[in-house]
Amino acid sequence: MDVKAAPRLQLSAVVQPESIGRRPPSTCRLGVSREPQSLRVFVSSTMMRRRTTALEVSCSYGNISASILESGSVRAPLDEELILKNRSQEIQPYLNGRCIYLVGMMGSGKTTVGKIMSQVLGYSFCDSDALVEEEVGGNSVADIFKQHGETFFRNKETEVLHKLSLMHQLVISTGGGAVTRPINWKYMHKGVSVWLDVPVEALAQRIAAVGTNSRPLLHYEAGDPYTRAFMRLSALFEERGEAYANANARVSLKNIAIKLGKRDVSELSPTDIAIEALEQIDNFLKGEGGRYAEC
Numbered sequence: 001m002d003v004k005a006a007p008r009l010q011l012s013a014v015v016q017p018e019s020i021g022r023r024p025p026s027t028c029r030l031g032v033s034r035e036p037q038s039l040r041v042f043v044s045s046t047m048m049r050r051r052t053t054a055l056e057v058s059c060s061y062g063n064i065s066a067s068i069l070e071s072g073s074v075r076a077p078l079d080e081e082l083i084l085k086n087r088s089q090e091i092q093p094y095l096n097g098r099c100i101y102l103v104g105m106m107g108s109g110k111t112t113v114g115k116i117m118s119q120v121l122g123y124s125f126c127d128s129d130a131l132v133e134e135e136v137g138g139n140s141v142a143d144i145f146k147q148h149g150e151t152f153f154r155n156k157e158t159e160v161l162h163k164l165s166l167m168h169q170l171v172i173s174t175g176g177g178a179v180t181r182p183i184n185w186k187y188m189h190k191g192v193s194v195w196l197d198v199p200v201e202a203l204a205q206r207i208a209a210v211g212t213n214s215r216p217l218l219h220y221e222a223g224d225p226y227t228r229a230f231m232r233l234s235a236l237f238e239e240r241g242e243a244y245a246n247a248n249a250r251v252s253l254k255n256i257a258i259k260l261g262k263r264d265v266s267e268l269s270p271t272d273i274a275i276e277a278l279e280q281i282d283n284f285l286k287g288e289g290g291r292y293a294e295c
């Protein structure tokens with residue numbers, strides 16, 4: 001390899017991740033260590049939160065390949081960022097500004113995954129629970145349940161979904177029970193709905209880790225946190241499984257794990273799930289209305 005060519009090569013390899021992010025880094029430092037058949041390029045920038053990403057640039061007979069060795073700092077590894085961006089570009093013309101409604105059980109990742117999707121699509125993110133809380137003077141969902149009861153909450157949730165159905169370019173994280181009222185589907189079908197289908201065991205693990213204070217429907221069971229979350233979520237899923245299947249697209253974490261060769265759904269990152277969500281939306285939009293497309 002012509003080592004004089006290395007600095008130019010490093011720069012193009014480094015610039016690419018930034019060009020697909022929101023904005024360029026305010027500082028960017030490069031370091032190079034040279035070994036016999038390869039160069040290692042270390043990049044750190046303030047955008048990458050001052051941690052270091054190492055790219056390995058290797059050379060054989062003039063062909064150059066770059067691969068990420070380690071990326072502790074970037075929001076998602078380079079290839080995932082690219083896939084996300086490509087998928088979002090593919091669906092934009094078909095989506096045509098329609099809102100995306102994420103539905104799924106409590107803890108299924110509607111908020112976490114929804115924020116990633118909204119960023120990459122250039123949409124705003126919105127949480128229907130938070131809008132209900134605003135409508136009720138800033139009271140938390142748990143307080144609304146306590147003071148006014150579930151029916152009052154559900155009525156407010158329906159009002160909020162009605163208002164949202166008149167809007168565009170939003171990724172909306174809906175409350176886990178929004179699917180139970182047919183009128184809510186009338187509103188959600190103004191946009192594209194996506195079911196995050198997460199096994200109950202994984203939901204229970206996530207909920208047990210964060211506690212049930214903000215989720216009144218899970219709050220009162222006795223027993224250890226995992227078991228009580230598991231019991232309650234299983235019963236709710238039994239009631240609601242069919243309602244979630246009204247969604248236009250289904251994102252099955254079990255299927256993603258199989259596809260990516262992971263042993264368990266707990267090994268999937270929110271970005272893996274966002275990528276699959278965009279793919280399933282793509283399938284739905286291009287297929288003109290199949291109920292949902294399997295992985």
Ligand SMILES: Nc1ncnc2c1ncn2[C@@H]1O[C@H](COP(=O)(O)OP(=O)(O)O)[C@@H](O)[C@H]1O
Nearest residue numbers: 105106107108109110111112206210268269270
């Ligand atoms: N893919 C994931 N892997 C592990 N934990 C996750 C994942 N997605 C979300 N979580 C965690 O699960 C909890 C619930 O996620 P959240 O996005 O709030 O779900 P929802 O909005 O559907 O109730 C949070 O603590 C979140 O950090």
Ligand SMILES: O=C(O)C1=C[C@@H](OP(=O)(O)O)[C@@H](O)[C@H](O)C1
Nearest residue numbers: 105106107129175176177215216
């Ligand atoms: O499943 C449900 O019935 C509920 C889910 C909650 O939202 P998340 O799914 O965002 O936790 C919230 O709307 C309320 O506690 C009721």
